[in-house]
Amino acid sequence: MDIMQASLEKHQAWGGKIEVVSRVAIQDRQSLSLAYTPGVAQPCLEIAKDPSLSYTLTRRHDLVAVITDGTAVLGLGDIGPLAAMPVMEGKCALFKEFADVDAFPLCVNTKDTDEIVDTIANIAYSFGGINLEDIAAPRCFEIEAKLKERLDIPVFHDDQHGTAIVVGAALLNACRAAGKKPEALKIVINGAGSAGIAIAKHLLTLGVKQLIMVDINGILEHDAVYENPAHTEIAALTNLQGRTGKLADAVKGADVFIGVSRPGLLTPEMIGTMAEKPFVFAMANPTPEIMPDAAKRAGAYIVGTGRSDFPNQINNVVAFPGVFKGALAVRAREINEAMKLAATKAIAACVPDEKLTPEFILPDAFDRSVALAVAKAVADAAIASGVAGLTEDTL
Secondary structure (H helix, E strand, O other): OOHHHHHHHHHHHHOOOOOOOOOOOOOOHHHHHHHOOOOOHHHHHHHHHOHHHHHHHOHHHHEEEEEEOOOOEOOOEOOOHHHHHHHHHHHHHHHHHHHOOEEEEEEOOOOOHHHHHHHHHHHHHHOOEEEEOOOOOOHHHHHHHHHHHHOOOOEEEHHHHHHHHHHHHHHHHHHHHHOOOHHHOEEEEEOOOHHHHHHHHHHHHHOOOEEEEEEOOEEOOOOOOOOOHHHHHHHOOOOOOOOOOOHHHHOOOOOEEEEOOOOOOOOHHHHHOOOOOOEEEEOOOOOOOOOHHHHHHOOOOEEEEOOOOOOOEOOHHHOHHHHHHHHHHOOOOOOOHHHHHHHHHHHHHOOOOOOOEOOEOOOOOOOOHHHHHHHHHHHHHHHHOOOOOOOOOOO
């Protein structure tokens, strides 16, 4: 059976992928009085005196809101908040399955940036963290930035930062396998949307020096001013060599191609012009910028995609559950660059030298040890960088 039809039938049978389960048994008057009135008045009064007790007297300490406006859902585009609900439920199920973090889906019926920000800010006291999901660029940048200014809990746009963290881990391990160093690489990112820009910034943090961004119009030129402010910002940080032209011009002599764009944009001929032992991370879904077998025949040394049916799946599920678990464990006020860098290095370290090959550069999505390793690294980084509310994690 086709996977799409099979999934549709499963969703019909499931009637939703998550549910609310009570953590207390209410079976008699005593238990009712403890969990609800009159006893519940006392924790309410204590929280009113000391708001930090909301983390110990309620589930807030382990609850994430997964929020979308439905404008950039998977590869489906702007299908609206109702149609986005199955994806948000799936994300919540992954939080629970891989990190034992409770998450709740919220689909907001507005495309107005300030309305979305106000809505999230007004409900934030119910949660320990906010995971933004499937919000179109460039609004996603503004929404995240405004929420970070207003809230004292982590706000994380997974399409940007989760993707960047995993790409960073893939790059570190590809370098290990090929005997290359990140700071010596020439990297081309095709796709200058939210994911591409976040990847670029994260790789610069990792120590990459030579990086070129390419969008539908060609190479982003250093110090150029673009209609999209995010393009102007990233252009100022990249293409320091002043390259011009299209994708074919950008990849000449490049060590790495990273695609977050559209199917079929990278040709075998382009790979043939790249440096020795090139890496190709073709992440367009469901059809990558070039199919792995074609990339290998053209000379790619390491190939990764976003798909589970090929080696080296570059999948956010090895990042976001552990990132939030670690941030929540120390009541972090934000998820900063130090924490993202720690997550990248922790994911990479989950592939030991004896298992590292060109076909295995990232841990398996079902390796349950990854989330805990990431969580511990993130929690330590939050404490070290001064954004944690606790000095010891609760992991």
